[in-house]
Amino acid sequence: MSTGTVAVILAAGKGTRMKSSRAKALFPLCGKPLIHYPIRAARQTGIDRVVLVVGHQAEMVMAAAEGEGVSFAVQEPQLGTGHALLCAEDALRGFTGTVFVHCVDVPLLPAELLAEMLETHRREGNAVTVLTTVLPDAGKYGRIIRGEDGRVLRITEARDATPEERLIREINAGSYCFEAPLVFELLHQITPDNDQKEYYLTDVLALANARGARVGAVIAADPGQVEGINDRAQLAEMEARLRAQICRRHLLNGVSIIDPATTYIEDDVVIGQDTVIHPSTMLHGATRIGEGCVVGPFSQLFDMTLEDGTAVISSYVERSVLRSGAKVGPYSRLRAGCDIGPGSVIGNYSELKNTRVGTNSHVHHVGYLGDTTVGDGVNIGAGTITCNYDGARKHPTVIGHDAFIGSGNLIVAPVTIGEHARVVKDREMPEEK
Ligand code: UD1
Numbered sequence: 001m002s003t004g005t006v007a008v009i010l011a012a013g014k015g016t017r018m019k020s021s022r023a024k025a026l027f028p029l030c031g032k033p034l035i036h037y038p039i040r041a042a043r044q045t046g047i048d049r050v051v052l053v054v055g056h057q058a059e060m061v062m063a064a065a066e067g068e069g070v071s072f073a074v075q076e077p078q079l080g081t082g083h084a085l086l087c088a089e090d091a092l093r094g095f096t097g098t099v100f101v102h103c104v105d106v107p108l109l110p111a112e113l114l115a116e117m118l119e120t121h122r123r124e125g126n127a128v129t130v131l132t133t134v135l136p137d138a139g140k141y142g143r144i145i146r147g148e149d150g151r152v153l154r155i156t157e158a159r160d161a162t163p164e165e166r167l168i169r170e171i172n173a174g175s176y177c178f179e180a181p182l183v184f185e186l187l188h189q190i191t192p193d194n195d196q197k198e199y200y201l202t203d204v205l206a207l208a209n210a211r212g213a214r215v216g217a218v219i220a221a222d223p224g225q226v227e228g229i230n231d232r233a234q235l236a237e238m239e240a241r242l243r244a245q246i247c248r249r250h251l252l253n254g255v256s257i258i259d260p261a262t263t264y265i266e267d268d269v270v271i272g273q274d275t276v277i278h279p280s281t282m283l284h285g286a287t288r289i290g291e292g293c294v295v296g297p298f299s300q301l302f303d304m305t306l307e308d309g310t311a312v313i314s315s316y317v318e319r320s321v322l323r324s325g326a327k328v329g330p331y332s333r334l335r336a337g338c339d340i341g342p343g344s345v346i347g348n349y350s351e352l353k354n355t356r357v358g359t360n361s362h363v364h365h366v367g368y369l370g371d372t373t374v375g376d377g378v379n380i381g382a383g384t385i386t387c388n389y390d391g392a393r394k395h396p397t398v399i400g401h402d403a404f405i406g407s408g409n410l411i412v413a414p415v416t417i418g419e420h421a422r423v424v425k426d427r428e429m430p431e432e433k
């Protein structure tokens, strides 16, 4: 037996209007699958226990939620939102308390609104509290039908509504607080006698009223906060809105973003003060950028760590570290596992993979270094290529401190080049007597 508050997130639907082979729950919004957002809102409100109802592409949705610490209930086949919540009954057997139910396709529900729902639900002693909002055009949303005294009586889906009901502008936002175990008892009573022949969760409201249980509502003042994603156009609009919010947060924190409209920063990215982000730049994943850095224009960073005073100009870099004052670009690529030492410069048209570069070393022009360790004060000339792969295995290259590698060298690994060594073409060598 357990009490308190749990969250159930309905994510079993296909999302027909996305017109995709992929379940809606899996679509990314600012780099994270849609299912992440309601889980986050529940956690921010202090709800520890979250049950995710999965069905369409269940395996993939479960995999995408891995690491979120949720449990799963499977809905197969998908017979409607009411049936979806009923599928969580077993997972919540013995639970007494409030079940917060939210749909996966309303990602930006603020935690404050969720907290307000819980607060109202408790204060009014409701059996059901539904989140609503008022829209200028209520479209396909379920309509909130209130009695003359203003109490919520029931919800009618737009397709089942009478012409008069369809004029109602207060709509069901798709989030609810229910008391358990009552809600499961009522869910067993619902029938699929509606236009879609589905078991509607919304029918619980009329059943609760018939029982004499209290039904209440919280009206979201800003409809934008409860907007659903039903097609890719809405997803793109939501993405733009979330992206603008993230940029604004950084701007107010002292980061210069020259053109927020073309700057894409994922939610977990950290950026220090006085860093300048130039246009058409994308910062992904767990990227951390220090103070006084310059990034972009036209740079894409994935899970990068940039110490203070570094720069990444027009380059594509991933899972690597730039030590303070290091500079990459323009037009370079860092693949995973690079560590570029303080003050070092990786210049135009260079590609580095799994390569460690010491302090104040230069790889100024066109080249490839793979599985290489470069010391301090090394100069690597244009067109230097480490041939690290023999077709079967990868081999390392080591270049000692203060070595000078002239232009156009193919270094066939495994090779170790000592400190202060010079590797230059014949014509650069002093003439032999
Ligand atoms: C639902 C509401 C509607 C409300 C709208 C708000 C019902 C009957 N209608 O309509 O009143 O205005 O949300 O966005 O609930 N799902 C399952 N299993 C199913 C069906 C759906 O898990 O069998 C999940 C979906 O993955 C989705 C959510 O439930 O997360 C809502 O389903 P959807 O089909 O989008 O409902 P709407 O028609 O939008």
Ligand code: CA
Binding pocket: 105, 228, 229, 230
């Ligand atoms: Ca929907």
